[in-house]
Every structure is written in C-alpha cells, then in structure tokens.
Amino acid sequence: MTIDTSELVDSLNSVTSIPVVPFRKGTIDYDAHAKNIRYLMDNNHLEGERRRVIGIAGTSLIHHIGCEEQVRLMGFTGEQMGGKGVLMSGIAPNPIADAEELIRREASLPVPPDCYLVMPLTGVGNAEGIFRNHLDMAERLGRETGARFLYYLRNKAEREIAVRLLNESEHFIGLKIGTDVGDVTAIVEGVNAGAGIVIWGVGDRSTGPAGLGTLGHTSGINVVFVRASDAINNAQRSGDLETSQRVEDEIAAFEDIRFRDGRMYNYSAVVEAMHLVGSDAIDGGDGGPFNPRVPADVASEVAAAVEPLMKYH
16 A cells, blocks of 8 residues: 555654665575565564665665666565565666656556655766756656655755755655765755655764754664664654764764775675674675675674674664
8 A cells, every 4th residue: 555645754754774685696685685674674673663664775786786677676675575664766867767767667566665765866967957857757757656756965066956856846755865964954944844854864873963853864784783773763753862872872883884985885894794693584695796795804893893783683
C-alpha cells in the first residue's frame, strides 16, 4: 500500500539506513543483501514503533550498478522489506532521460520505492539548468507515477535551487544536506513551512545539525551498528542532544575513517567492520566495484575504532 505524502515526510524524520550492497567476484550477492535487509528490519530500535527507512544510494554503490540491475535490486529490496518500512531509491540523473525511464520502471514494480533521492549531477551544468530539468522531471513523473523526490545537495552552488525545488514543486518533499553544517541554518530558514523535510546527510555525526533544525539523518553504519544510529535519532527526536552527542562521540573514530580523503573508505570501511563483527546476521561481501577491501594499515584502524562499538550490533 502506498504511504501518503504527509506520513512519508514524518517517517523520514528518522535514520535513513543506506546499507552497503554486498558483492562477490564483482556480482551482487542477493542472498547476502537479503540477510542485511532482514537484519535492519528485524532489529528496529526506533521508539514509537516507527518505520525503518532504507535507502539504496551512494554508500550502496548505486553509481556502479547498471540500470537493469538497479531495477532488479530495488524490486528485491522492496520484497525483502515486506511493505513494513520506507524504501528510498537513489537515482543518478546522468543522462536525465535514462533516469526518468529508470524511475518509471521502478515505480511499476510490485513493491515500488516510496521516494527517490536525486543524486548529484556529474559533468558540466549551471544552477538554473539543474533546477529547470529537475523541476520538469518531477512534474512529469509526479503526474504519471506519483513519484516523490528528495534532492541530495553536495555542491554549495546548488543550495538556493535545492530550496526552490522544495518550495516550488509539490513532488519534491525533502532535501538531504551533504555539504557541511554551515549550510544548515540558511536551508532550514529558506524552506517554507510544510514544503518538505531537511535531513542531515553526512552520516551519524548529526547532533550539531539537529540543534540547528535538521530532522533525521542518513547512516552508512546502521547495517552493522544499528543500535547506535537508532539511539542517536531517538535522542534527537526527544530533544536530548546530550545523549545524541554521547553516542556520536563513541562512533566518531569510525566515521573519521569513512569520511577521510573525499570519503575514500565510505563503503569499504563498513565492509571491514561487518567482517570484524563476525556475525552471521550480516554479510559485507568481498568488496565492490571501485571499492576493494581496505589495506592492512586501514584495517587495523577500523578494528581499533569499532572494538568499543560491538555493543551496538
């Protein structure tokens, strides 16, 4: 059953888990992916019986998965969730005509995504062109398929158009900030009341942005340390930023590894942590496209960073 937009927006005030998609020998391991999705769905520690939000996006390596495989992956993920959560599909708009066709196909799945996260455009583009093409796409697909969109802001030059998309399109219901905390206040103040949700999109280190008005955050570590991300969101929703910061401080060393050098180990450090936990409930695979297992020195750093976090698995 399709979740209505107001309930969807409220549900996104949560942890958006963006799990690594496990690969073996360069191919998606669907059995391992099913295991990871079940772990997330079966271990929901969000207070108030809130829905688990799962996004297949950047940390999942969506940029390195072909369109045919993306459709299969999203359909499979939706089936594993059994209609009990919120499914977000990451979409790279390169070229935008292919992105539209991909969304149409995903929207026709037996269990379609509940919303689509428009990823950063690559290549040459200017702000007005990016705004106009995304607005037109949203209007077409919103009418044809009922699609709801979030904009992923990674380029500060697009800040104003990201806000405009929320304010001017009923089909853009959210904005994910992927730049830095310095952009939070202007964005939160710029979005009209009721126009959409502003989500922090740079991992679980989200207490500062929450204090400035973001609602919910994305997490690449939720698939291995689910209790940590859930505890952060529970605390933020109750206004307990002290507890949120305490948990955030515990995971900081691990997040530092993931986000260093342009997020070089964003995916592979999580895979390493999944192996170190040694749990049969999750499976990180053997490394994905462009993202092999981390080198030995980094593996030692990951081991030291995650040892105190085992209680959160």
